[in-house]
Amino acid sequence: MKRQIVLAITGGSGVVYAVRLIEVLLSAACDVHLTISRAGATVLKEELDLSVNLEDFQPNMLLLGDTRALDDSKLQLVRSLAGLSSESSNVLSVATGEPGNLNYYHFNRLTAPIASGSFLTDGMVICPCSMSTLATIVHGGGTNLIHRAAEVHLKERRKLILVPRETPLSTVHLRNMLMASEYGAVVLPAMPGFYHGVMGIRDLIDFIVARIADQLGIENALISRWGENST
Numbered sequence: 001m002k003r004q005i006v007l008a009i010t011g012g013s014g015v016v017y018a019v020r021l022i023e024v025l026l027s028a029a030c031d032v033h034l035t036i037s038r039a040g041a042t043v044l045k046e047e048l049d050l051s052v053n054l055e056d057f058q059p060n061m062l063l064l065g066d067t068r069a070l071d072d073s074k075l076q077l078v079r080s081l082a083g084l085s086s087e088s089s090n091v092l093s094v095a096t097g098e099p100g101n102l103n104y105y106h107f108n109r110l111t112a113p114i115a116s117g118s119f120l121t122d123g124m125v126i127c128p129c130s131m132s133t134l135a136t137i138v139h140g141g142g143t144n145l146i147h148r149a150a151e152v153h154l155k156e157r158r159k160l161i162l163v164p165r166e167t168p169l170s171t172v173h174l175r176n177m178l179m180a181s182e183y184g185a186v187v188l189p190a191m192p193g194f195y196h197g198v199m200g201i202r203d204l205i206d207f208i209v210a211r212i213a214d215q216l217g218i219e220n221a222l223i224s225r226w227g228e229n230s231t
Contacts, residue, residue, distance in 0.1 A: 002100055003030040003122040005216065006114050006153070008146040011039025012128030014165040014190045015047055019062055021127055021209050022102070026064070028218045030100040033114050033121070035145050037107050039130065057104045064102065107144045114149045123159035123216050124149055128190060131166055131173055138179040154183055161215050163208070165190040186215055196223045 005025055009018045025032050036044075036054060044050045044062075052061045105112035113119040126133060126146065136142055137150045153160040162185050166173060177187045192198075192207040203223070210222035 003028075003216075003218075004033065004120065005030045006033045006121055006124035006149055007035075008124070008126045008133075008149065009034070009036045009040035009044070010126060010128060010130040010133045010146060011037055011043055012130040012133075012165045013043065013047065014128040014163075015040065015043050016205055017163065017165075017190060017208050017212075018127045019048065019050075020205050021125065021212060022062065022064060024209055024213060024220065024222070025218070026100045026102060028100070028213070028220070029098060030122075030218070031103065032100060033103045033105065035105045035107050035112070035114070035149070037130075037133070037144070037146055043128075054106060057106075059102055105145060107146055109145055110148060112145055115145055115152065117152050117156045121153070121158060123161065124153045125161045125163065125212055125216075126150065127161075127163035127212065128165045129162040131164065131176070134162060134164060134173070134176050134180060137162075137185075138176050138183065150185075154185065157184060159215065160185040161188055161212060162186065163188050163190055163212065188212060188215065195226060 007018065007022065007025070009015060022032055022034070036052060036057075038054065041052045041054055044052050050061060050063070105114065114121065133146065136147050137154075140151070142148050142151055150160055152158075162180055164173075164177070164187065169177075181187050188208075188211060190208050192204040196203065196207060198204060206222040210220055213220045213222065
């Protein structure tokens with residue numbers, strides 16, 4: 001049975017992590033339940049020049065699925081940056097069979113399956129997680145599907161992974177992260193390491209995506225792990 005992973009993209013910097021993560025999850029035969037905030041769509045345009053229509057979402061807007069209608073220069077640029085494959089992705093250490101499915105829900109659709117605890121999932125990732133999204137979750141003031149799905153994962157004691165990308169961090173940010181951790185979330189900042197033989201931006205992106213996959217229990221071969229080549 002395929003794993004069910006919820007992924008939310010909010011208005012923090014670093015949306016390239018999310019684009020790469022989607023490809024990895026689909027390659028790992030996970031069904032991805034995607035929702036994107038309005039600010040998240042703005043950052044996708046600003047950072048990757050990807051125009052995402054939240055009212056009529058199509059996978060090729062994130063360079064997934066059929067991308068033949070897209071500008072080739074943009075396609076190659078973003079694929080190179082995000083580490084996306086032009087064919088099947090060689091990101092896993094085990095064979096998984098058929099890839100997963102991508103399901104999209106508008107961030108205002110509070111009747112979506114992921115808004116209910118009865119919809120069984122294997123975890124949720126908010127990547128990137130804006131500081132306002134973090135604050136809303138830990139203080140219980142949710143107003144949209146992203147907040148509600150996060151609250152569901154906390155109350156059901158399921159894995160909730162928050163990937164903030166902010167610097168410097170204020171005392172408010174730090175306290176909210178502490179609260180999130182105390183409530184059961186995993187706070188996984190987008191702070192890549194440099195010990196795995198970094199050759200370019202793709203390696204830094206894959207470091208964070210690999211750590212997210214590890215937290216979800218998904219075997220992957222995205223990075224060289226510490227001690228693997230030691231004698």
